[in-house]
Amino acid sequence: MNFILNRKLRISLIRKRESRKIIKIITPIISLIVAFFISVGIFSLAGVPPLTTIRVVIFGAFGSFHNFSETIVKMIPLLLTGLSVTLAFKVRFFNIGAEGQLIFGAITASGIALFLPNIFPDIPRIVLLPILILAGMIGGAVWILIPVLLKSYYRVSEVITTIMLNYVSILFMQYLYDGPWKDQHGWGFPGSARFVESALMPRFFGTRIHFTIILALGIAILLYWLLRNSRLGYEISVIGLNERAAQYAGMNTKKKLIIVVMLSGSIAGLAGVGEVSGVHCRLFEGLIAGYGFTATSIAWLARLNPLAVIPVAFFIAALSLGGDQLQIQLALPVSAVQIFIGIILLIILAGDFFLRYSIKISERE
Amino acid sequence: MLSEKIVEFENIACEMKGIVKDFYGAKANDDINFSVMRGEIHALLGENGAGKSTLMKILSGVYAADRGEIFINGEQVKIASPRTAIDYGIGMVHQHFSLVDVLTVTNNIILGDNSRDAWINEKKVINEIKNVAEKYGLNVNPNAYVWQLSLGEQQRVEILKLLMRGADILIFDEPTSVLTPQEVEGFFETLRILSSEGKSIIIITHKLNEVFNIADKVTILRKGKKIASVYPKDVTKHDLAKMMVGKEVILDIHKPKSNPGKPILILENISVKNDRGILALNNVNLDIKSSEILGIAGVSGNGQTELAEVIYGFRTPLSGKVIINGNEIEKFSTHSAITFGVSHIPEDRIGTGLIPQLSIKNNLILKDYRQKRFSGRGTLNSKNIYEYSMNLINTYNIEPSNPDKLIMILSGGNQQKVVLAREMTTDHNILIAMHPTFGLDVAGTEFVRQKLIEHCSDGGAILLISEDLDEIMQLSDRIAIIYQGEIQDIVDAQDANIESIGLMMAGEKA
Ligand SMILES: Nc1ncnc2c1ncn2[C@@H]1O[C@H](COP(=O)(O)OP(=O)(O)O)[C@@H](O)[C@H]1O
Numbered sequence: 001m002n003f004i005l006n007r008k009l010r011i012s013l014i015r016k017r018e019s020r021k022i023i024k025i026i027t028p029i030i031s032l033i034v035a036f037f038i039s040v041g042i043f044s045l046a047g048v049p050p051l052t053t054i055r056v057v058i059f060g061a062f063g064s065f066h067n068f069s070e071t072i073v074k075m076i077p078l079l080l081t082g083l084s085v086t087l088a089f090k091v092r093f094f095n096i097g098a099e100g101q102l103i104f105g106a107i108t109a110s111g112i113a114l115f116l117p118n119i120f121p122d123i124p125r126i127v128l129l130p131i132l133i134l135a136g137m138i139g140g141a142v143w144i145l146i147p148v149l150l151k152s153y154y155r156v157s158e159v160i161t162t163i164m165l166n167y168v169s170i171l172f173m174q175y176l177y178d179g180p181w182k183d184q185h186g187w188g189f190p191g192s193a194r195f196v197e198s199a200l201m202p203r204f205f206g207t208r209i210h211f212t213i214i215l216a217l218g219i220a221i222l223l224y225w226l227l228r229n230s231r232l233g234y235e236i237s238v239i240g241l242n243e244r245a246a247q248y249a250g251m252n253t254k255k256k257l258i259i260v261v262m263l264s265g266s267i268a269g270l271a272g273v274g275e276v277s278g279v280h281c282r283l284f285e286g287l288i289a290g291y292g293f294t295a296t297s298i299a300w301l302a303r304l305n306p307l308a309v310i311p312v313a314f315f316i317a318a319l320s321l322g323g324d325q326l327q328i329q330l331a332l333p334v335s336a337v338q339i340f341i342g343i344i345l346l347i348i349l350a351g352d353f354f355l356r357y358s359i360k361i362s363e364r365e
Numbered sequence: 366m367l368s369e370k371i372v373e374f375e376n377i378a379c380e381m382k383g384i385v386k387d388f389y390g391a392k393a394n395d396d397i398n399f400s401v402m403r404g405e406i407h408a409l410l411g412e413n414g415a416g417k418s419t420l421m422k423i424l425s426g427v428y429a430a431d432r433g434e435i436f437i438n439g440e441q442v443k444i445a446s447p448r449t450a451i452d453y454g455i456g457m458v459h460q461h462f463s464l465v466d467v468l469t470v471t472n473n474i475i476l477g478d479n480s481r482d483a484w485i486n487e488k489k490v491i492n493e494i495k496n497v498a499e500k501y502g503l504n505v506n507p508n509a510y511v512w513q514l515s516l517g518e519q520q521r522v523e524i525l526k527l528l529m530r531g532a533d534i535l536i537f538d539e540p541t542s543v544l545t546p547q548e549v550e551g552f553f554e555t556l557r558i559l560s561s562e563g564k565s566i567i568i569i570t571h572k573l574n575e576v577f578n579i580a581d582k583v584t585i586l587r588k589g590k591k592i593a594s595v596y597p598k599d600v601t602k603h604d605l606a607k608m609m610v611g612k613e614v615i616l617d618i619h620k621p622k623s624n625p626g627k628p629i630l631i632l633e634n635i636s637v638k639n640d641r642g643i644l645a646l647n648n649v650n651l652d653i654k655s656s657e658i659l660g661i662a663g664v665s666g667n668g669q670t671e672l673a674e675v676i677y678g679f680r681t682p683l684s685g686k687v688i689i690n691g692n693e694i695e696k697f698s699t700h701s702a703i704t705f706g707v708s709h710i711p712e713d714r715i716g717t718g719l720i721p722q723l724s725i726k727n728n729l730i731l732k733d734y735r736q737k738r739f740s741g742r743g744t745l746n747s748k749n750i751y752e753y754s755m756n757l758i759n760t761y762n763i764e765p766s767n768p769d770k771l772i773m774i775l776s777g778g779n780q781q782k783v784v785l786a787r788e789m790t791t792d793h794n795i796l797i798a799m800h801p802t803f804g805l806d807v808a809g810t811e812f813v814r815q816k817l818i819e820h821c822s823d824g825g826a827i828l829l830i831s832e833d834l835d836e837i838m839q840l841s842d843r844i845a846i847i848y849q850g851e852i853q854d855i856v857d858a859q860d861a862n863i864e865s866i867g868l869m870m871a872g873e874k875a
Pocket residue numbers: 388391392393411412413414415416417418419420
């Protein structure tokens with residue numbers, strides 16, 4: 001790739017040879033340390049002593065058993081949406097709308113949680129929860145069905161449709177909890193009624209860590225296996241890398257694309273189930289947290305390897321909780337926290353970029 | 366006359382010294398010296414990838430050399446762009462033409478010609494074109510749109526374009542690959558007229574016959590290095606081949622006479638439209654028997670691609686029947702073609718036949734991955750896949766012999782061996798081989814042709830589609846000539862006459 005800078009200079013991007021494994025592992029760690037010091041430096045310009053920043057962030061994420069458990073809680077939706085984006089990208093489908101699918105999954109699950117117990121008051125948790133989970137996953141899958149059909153039949157870019165559907169699902173959710181699903185005893189608090197006990201995920205160790213973590217880790221391992229060792233995984237890699245060759249091999253590429261993308265949507269939908277049934281116990285605005293975009297960064301940092309999504313999601317969760325503490329304890333504005341996370345992501349991605357490319361500036365003839 | 370020409374030869378028109386060009390660590394040109402005399406027809410000979418196009422693109426200002434000097438008429442010059450090149454009288458006709466389809470011939474010639482006034486008198490230009498065309502035998506209608514022209518006519522437009530901009534050194538990159546034998550003769554005639562006027566011609570080729578037919582001098586490149594510059598009259602065909610390849614080669618392969626059996630593939634009244642909605646095949650009837658190679662001869666773009674696509678299920682015909690082993694194909698999809706036993710070496714190796722980012726073994730199972738031995742219960746059986754790949758790698762001498770290596774690091778010849786191994790090994794009734802040796806070196810070409818012949822002797826039925834008429838003549842049992850989507854005639858290869866085939870390729874019924 002070439003960029004012409006001015007009459008005299010030309011910048012070219014040159015692809016490097018594959019780096020050694022050890023360098024691939026060390027680079028993001030070094031980038032992380034560099035990024036951390038840069039952001040700390042910026043905060044010290046704002047009058048916060050460097051050591052304080054570091055202490056607050058690290059304590060916020062890992063400082064106590066409670067804080068650590070909250071990091072895990074935060075990690076669950078990040079892990080699931082990260083896996084969702086990863087899977088879709090394997091068939092070259094840019095799912096930027098994991099947040100929309102998460103919310104729609106949360107909506108369908110909430111519908112079950114709020115109304116099924118009215119019909120069957122004695123429904124036990126062991127029956128209700130699986131229905132809830134299934135409903136949420138179907139919700140996520142249905143929500144992504146629209147973009148994938150538009151893409152495969154009319155070549156509409158999924159980047160645009162998935163993003164736009166984020167806003168549709170957010171507005172639809174707000175309509176529900178402000179309107180028909182509004183909590184009658186909620187003193188005007190925006191949200192649905194609290195779910196009945198049997199519609200809540202089991203939690204562990206007296207923390208808010210909920211059962212979804214086990215499902216999420218299981219899905220990460222399953223996807224890793226699926227992509228490497230299964231017939232479907234083979235088809236996914238062929239379709240993602242060369243669609244014409246996939247047709248040549250006799251694969252029904254449209255059908256496979258739709259199936260894989262719906263699986264991706266259902267994983268994001270499961271994240272929504274976890275949020276409403278495991279954390280908040282109701283449908284409310286706390287679900288809107290920009291998961292879709294964060295998930296894209298996570299999938300990318302993990303180099304689309306489902307197992308690597310686990311530590312990356314954990315790390316981003318820690319950053320985000322540590323960042324919250326900056327806001328709470330040091331009264332830094334929300335934007336400062338966003339800058340903090342932004343700088344770190346940017347530098348890690350840059351490190352990753354330079355691992356693969358080098359830049360050559362040469363004189364033009 | 367002759368002495369005049371010798372005097373002209375004293376004059377060096379252009380000289381390149383110590384040219385080096387590096388593409389990401391691979392030397393496409395490595396310290397090459399090259400010179401052309403005024404009035405000389407100079408052939409640049411070499412295998413695919415030898416660096417011929419690169420060297421000429423440097424001379425015509427498309428690429429900048431990393432090192433080296435260029436002299437025109439004895440003066441050192443710096444050629445920064447194709448525009449500077451034409452200012453120095455250097456013009457190139459590329460392998461892929463650079464004409465604007467929707468404009469007329471005249472407008473294409475005017476386009477980008479800075480020497481003209483802002484107000485252009487089109488009538489005057491048309492007259493100029495007619496004069497130049499007549500003088501050099503470049504017959505073409507100035508008012509025709511480029512999309513209406515055959516590739517041969519488009520080539521003439523390119524030549525006119527250069528001449529009208531005052532080119533003295535004309536470079537042609539593999540010009541004959543788009544021409545029928547008769548068109549080649551006409552083209553060579555034009556070259557002779559140009560050279561008699563003192564213009565220098567450089568013609569890139571990898572065909573030895575052409576060197577002897579037209580060239581005054583030949584320079585041989587191999588793997589980016591210049592091997593020699595010699596006069597064709599001083600050397601034999603074998604000498605040239607040896608310099609080109611670097612070792613002894615067998616130039617002619619022998620196809621034993623085959624005994625065709627019962628028909629395997631029958632096409633009945635097939636008509637089909639191409640992507641632009643134009644009729645690409647019109648009422649085609651063909652049959653291919655077991656132990657038979659049926660060659661399709663034709664200039665590219667006359668329906669060959671669509672023919673292969675219909676049989677392989679990429680395209681659904683408007684009408685007609687495809688019958689394989691007595692069963693009619695009803696649903697046109699690649700999946701059903703594979704079930705009917707159609708194997709296919711596609712024309713676009715990397716874009717269709719292979720996935721460069723995947724390993725050799727994962728490309729070898731591309732057609733058969735559904736089979737129980739490779740993916741029983743939905744799980745890939747890595748042991749069977751490995752053994753199967755190792756087996757094919759050994760049978761077909763694929764280099765490197767490690768099934769886990771990615772296709773993209775293989776040479777073109779080895780990539781084609783992977784396709785060949787897969788398509789010949791998978792259960793099939795008929796093999797469609799499309800441009801099977803395109804872009805391969807001499808050794809690779811020979812290997813592929815040998816395999817096709819063996820396959821035919823073992824009872825295989827092969828549909829061979831190629832633009833290389835020599836290849837068609839060498840390998841086929843029967844030859845069908847295609848022109849504008851219609852089969853002109855089907856002849857026995859033994860009593861085929863290249864003249865009459867050439868005429869039919871140009872649309873003149875014998
Ligand atoms: N634009 C390019 N970028 C990278 N490599 C190139 C480019 N053009 C040519 N090459 C490489 O340079 C070598 C010589 O190519 P080329 O000059 O096209 O050979 P020839 O015309 O003799 O077949 C080949 O190995 C080819 O892959």
